Amino acid sequence: MKLRKKIVIQHQAKLPIRAFLVGFILLLLILQVVVSNRIAISGNQITQIEQKLDGLKQSNNNLGEKIASASSLTVIREKSLSLGFTKNITPYYVSTNLPVALELH
Amino acid sequence: MWRQKFVLLGFIICFSLIICKLFYWQFFKSGELANAASNQYYFKLNLSANRGQIMANDGSVLVTNKTAYLIYAEPKKIEDKNSFSNTVSKILDLDKEIINNRLNQSEIFWVPIKHKVNETTCEELKNLNLKGLGFEKESQRYYPEASLAAQLLGFVGNNESGEDKGYFGIEGFYDLALKGKSGFLIREKDASGNPILLGDEKRIPFEDGQNLELYLDRSVQTIIEDNLKKGIEKYGASEGLVAVMDPITGGIIGMAATPSYDPSKFGEYDAQVYPNPIVANTYEPGSTFKTLVMAAALNEKAVDVQTKFNEEGPIKIGQYYIRTWNDKYNGQLNMSQILEKSSNPGMVFVANKLGKDKFIEYLNKFGIGKKTGIDLEEEATSEIKAKDTWSDIDLATASFGQGIAVTPIQMLQAVASLANKGNLMEPQIVKKISDKNGKVIIKNPKIIGTTVDQKTAKMITDMMVSAVDNGDAKWAKPKGYRIAGKTGTAQIPVAGHYDVQKTIASFVGFAPADKPKFVILVALREPQSSPWGSETAAPLFFNITKELFTYYGISPND
Numbered sequence: 001m002k003l004r005k006k007i008v009i010q011h012q013a014k015l016p017i018r019a020f021l022v023g024f025i026l027l028l029l030i031l032q033v034v035v036s037n038r039i040a041i042s043g044n045q046i047t048q049i050e051q052k053l054d055g056l057k058q059s060n061n062n063l064g065e066k067i068a069s070a071s072s073l074t075v076i077r078e079k080s081l082s083l084g085f086t087k088n089i090t091p092y093y094v095s096t097n098l099p100v101a102l103e104l105h
Numbered sequence: 106m107w108r109q110k111f112v113l114l115g116f117i118i119c120f121s122l123i124i125c126k127l128f129y130w131q132f133f134k135s136g137e138l139a140n141a142a143s144n145q146y147y148f149k150l151n152l153s154a155n156r157g158q159i160m161a162n163d164g165s166v167l168v169t170n171k172t173a174y175l176i177y178a179e180p181k182k183i184e185d186k187n188s189f190s191n192t193v194s195k196i197l198d199l200d201k202e203i204i205n206n207r208l209n210q211s212e213i214f215w216v217p218i219k220h221k222v223n224e225t226t227c228e229e230l231k232n233l234n235l236k237g238l239g240f241e242k243e244s245q246r247y248y249p250e251a252s253l254a255a256q257l258l259g260f261v262g263n264n265e266s267g268e269d270k271g272y273f274g275i276e277g278f279y280d281l282a283l284k285g286k287s288g289f290l291i292r293e294k295d296a297s298g299n300p301i302l303l304g305d306e307k308r309i310p311f312e313d314g315q316n317l318e319l320y321l322d323r324s325v326q327t328i329i330e331d332n333l334k335k336g337i338e339k340y341g342a343s344e345g346l347v348a349v350m351d352p353i354t355g356g357i358i359g360m361a362a363t364p365s366y367d368p369s370k371f372g373e374y375d376a377q378v379y380p381n382p383i384v385a386n387t388y389e390p391g392s393t394f395k396t397l398v399m400a401a402a403l404n405e406k407a408v409d410v411q412t413k414f415n416e417e418g419p420i421k422i423g424q425y426y427i428r429t430w431n432d433k434y435n436g437q438l439n440m441s442q443i444l445e446k447s448s449n450p451g452m453v454f455v456a457n458k459l460g461k462d463k464f465i466e467y468l469n470k471f472g473i474g475k476k477t478g479i480d481l482e483e484e485a486t487s488e489i490k491a492k493d494t495w496s497d498i499d500l501a502t503a504s505f506g507q508g509i510a511v512t513p514i515q516m517l518q519a520v521a522s523l524a525n526k527g528n529l530m531e532p533q534i535v536k537k538i539s540d541k542n543g544k545v546i547i548k549n550p551k552i553i554g555t556t557v558d559q560k561t562a563k564m565i566t567d568m569m570v571s572a573v574d575n576g577d578a579k580w581a582k583p584k585g586y587r588i589a590g591k592t593g594t595a596q597i598p599v600a601g602h603y604d605v606q607k608t609i610a611s612f613v614g615f616a617p618a619d620k621p622k623f624v625i626l627v628a629l630r631e632p633q634s635s636p637w638g639s640e641t642a643a644p645l646f647f648n649i650t651k652e653l654f655t656y657y658g659i660s661p662n663d
Contacts, residue, residue, distance in 0.1 A: 043299030061172060068166040068249040073327050093660035 147305075148294040154285030155244055157314030159258060159275060161323040162358075162536065166249055168258055168276075168368075173221040173245035176230065176238070180208045180216060183237035193218060193238065196229055220267075221245045244269075252367040254326050256381040257360045257534065259482065260368040273379050275317065275534060277482030282538060285314035318537040320356030325349055325623075328652045330361045333627075336645035337363050341633030342610075347649065348383050348513055352521040352615060352624045354550040355530030357479070383517075384477075384484040387510035388628065391595030391638070392430075392447045393613045394506030397519055398456055399444060400565040401467035404557040407458040410564060414438050420450040422501045427453050430594065430637075444572040444591065449505045456504030464500060465492050470556045471519040472529060473511055478553070479532040486512060506595060507603075517626045520613045522556040523565050524589070524621040529554040570618045578612070578643030583651045585661025589621075590614020590646065592638035597631070607631050610638035612646040622657055625649060 069075065130138065159168040176197065183189050190204035197219050207216040220243065222230075227240055246261045259274025271280035288311035293304025300306075329347040337345045349359040362382050366374040380386075402408045416434045419426040427449050435446055443451030456464055468474060474489035487510040490499065502508035511519075514532055522529040531551040538546040557565070569589035573582055578592055593611040596603035611628040615621040625646055632641040653659075 039302045040295065042302045043295050043297070046302065047299045058172060061170070065169065065171045065247060065249075068169055068247070071165060072249040072251075073253070073323055074251060077327075088655060091655050 146293055148290075148292045148298070148300065150290045150292075152288040152290055152309075152311040153244070154287050154311040155313045156246070156261065156269065157279075157283040157285065157540075158316045159283075160316065160318045161321050161326075162319060163323070164318065165323060167254065167319070167321070167323065169247050169249065170244045171247040173223060173243055174227040175220050175241040175243050176218045176222050176227070177241065178204075178208060178216050178218055179237045179239060180210075180213055181237075183208065183235075189235060189237065192233065192235065193230070196226060197222065220263075246369065248367075248369055250323060251369075252365060253323065253330065254321060254360065255365045255368050256362050256379075256383075257321065257357075257481070258368060260371040260379075262371065273482055274381060275319075275481065278480050279315075279317060279535065279538075283314040283317070286312040288312070313541050315538050315540045317535050318539070319534055320351065320354070320358055320536050321360070321534070322358050324656055325359040325653065326361065328656065329359045329649055332645060332649045332652070333361050333363055336627075336629065336641070336648075339634065340610075340629055340641040340645075342629035342631060342641070344382070344630040346383050346513055346626075346628050347645075348517050348626045349649075349653075350517050350521050350532060350624045352524035352530070352621045355518070355521070355532050356536060356550070357532055357534050358623060380483040381481060383513045384479055384481050385512070387485070387487045387512050388609050389509065389595040389598065390506040390511050390516050391593035391609065391611060392506055393516060393520075393591050393593030393611050393626075393638075394509070394511075395444060395447065395452050395504070396523065396565060396569060396591045396613070397467070397471050397473075398452060398459070398464070398504050399440060399568065400523055400557050400561055401463065401470075402455045402459045403440070403564050404467075404561040405459060405463055407460070407463070408440055408455055410440050410568065412440050412458075414440075414443060414448075414451045414454045416446075416448055416450055418450075420453050420501070422453065422498045423496075425498050425501075427501055427505075441568045441571050444568050445575045447505075447572075447576070447592065452504040453501045456500050461495050461500050462492070464503070465489065465495065467556070468509075470529070470554060471522065472515055472554070473509070473519065477512075477514050477518050477532050478551075479514055480534045484512070484514070486515070506593060513626055513628060516613060517624060519556065520615065520626070521624040522554075523562050523569075524615040524624050525562075526559045527555050527557040527562045528552050529556050566618050569614065573614065577637070577639035578647070581644040581647040583647060583654065583661075586616060586650075586654065586659075587618040588614055588616040588647075588650060589618040590643075592643050594636060594638045606636070608636040610636065610640075610642040612638055612642040614646060614650075616650055616654070617659060622659060623653060 155170055158166055158170075161167055176193070178189070180186065186205065186208045190201050190208060193199070194201040194204050199219060204218060207218070210216070230238060231240065257274050259272055259276030261269050261271050261276055264270040269284065271277045271283060276283065288309040291307040293301045293306065295301055329349060333345050333347050336342070344363060346362040347359070348357065350357055360381070360383055364378050366378045371379070403410075414437075416429070416436060416438050418434055419428045429449055430447060435442070435448070438446060438448060438451055440455070443455065459467075468489055474486060476484050476486050489509075499508060518529065518532050529552065531553045533548055533550070535548055537548065566589045569591055570587050573579065573588050573590045576592065582588060590612060591614065593613070595609045595611070596605060597607040597609060599607065609628055609630050610632050611626065613624070613626045615624040627642045627646045627649070629641050629645070635641055
């Protein structure tokens, strides 16, 4: 009689745990459905991010190309000529024997 | 009973057929089906590496990459192939028949139409919205400085498999380092072709090619190319070359040759202009070679500066007579005057004093007859004759640079050693190799031998300065500077004899003589205005030198 009572008490104690486990499993199932659903549609987002990344790399390359073109000697020479610069053929060298300034008396 | 047996037999036959078919799918077609399935749920992508950049010594870009497109067609999707090829051929400037033939090949799902199409043309095609026309990004070499230093840089073409490959110059020599390593990506995809976040993925990352930084100074390169162009026009030469080297490091600061080509349109030029003649061609150096022979004789103490030679007429060697260039004879000459007057009989005297064995030994010391080791793909050399085959006339003619062939880079390297206290440097084009991970390899200057001792180097320098100050080209020299140099005029061997009308006029020298910043070799082939180096190559050398003095800020007092 005593043993039966003990089993009934134990059975009553396990009920909330069982309910909790079932609830937890249900929660995980729902979570899985939600996550799977999100993952399923994230492929599109990944593609968009990759396209954006490609676009940025492309812009970077284009800018690098423009910088290289703009800083080429051919372009600099043309621009300097249009601004009136000329080639210095006969430079004048200041002799190191002379001081930069002379004192007037 | 017979009905049951009949139905049973029917079942057995049906099952047997099914088993046979399954066996067929599982054993014979399994690979194909696995591939087909894999194609359905896997996305495969080749990750191509970007080819490395080539930069000048100031970090400015000489060669880089730009985006281009591969234009391709999917014949199964094209409705009217004739109209398709008509439209595409006009925009891509291709033969319509070629496109038609490609489209009409049976069982072809994908055909390439044209590689390396620029963005503008690609946009034009995209705007047509042609069904079955596709575009794929690819990389194309881009030259911001156009054809500057083309023969030094080389170009990128295709190999047998249609992949990019560097040919000639730096592109050829450093092809492996420049091209990098391609990778690939295999990734699980969903029904709409998008990647699955937690799906399978296999990735072998690509490695971009290494970047090269050169010793080349683009300003110096521009100066020598401009002057060479003017010189060729002025003196009516068929070909010409200029090479500038830093004698202390062996770094090549500039290198130009004409005729040249545009590396972005290399296919439009004759393939003969692709190799760089400064490293790939040999020539007879003529009197410029006298500096090396004189240096060898001084170093061996076979002669000294004050040794006298009586130039009283032609020297007879066997059945041959060795004359001066103008058939005029100057009597008593010291060694310095032999170089000033560029006396051929005087050099025969010097070579005889030196002796055949020592002469050949010094040819080896100066690197004549062997590759310099310069980092350019097409370097060649000519061999020196075996010692026992040298006759007296061979020694005599070689003493003034005839009957012996060198490459311009060998000549430049040898004279640079005189400017660098006798240290023979390995000529180098690339100074630094770097990759995207920050790894840097610096190529240090490399001494590969000693030609003469320091004292001899000083003596020969003074003699070369005297040859410039008192020689035939003194009128062209910039005033106030000490420049060491020597003119050369070599007849061109044609079918076993020398053509007196055809010469290679050259000048080699360095400046400032006592603290050399650069060594320059100038050579003009068959100049029409005058055959002499003193009237063609020398003024061109001095024009370049003047500009380099201004560029480097070297005053006459330096």
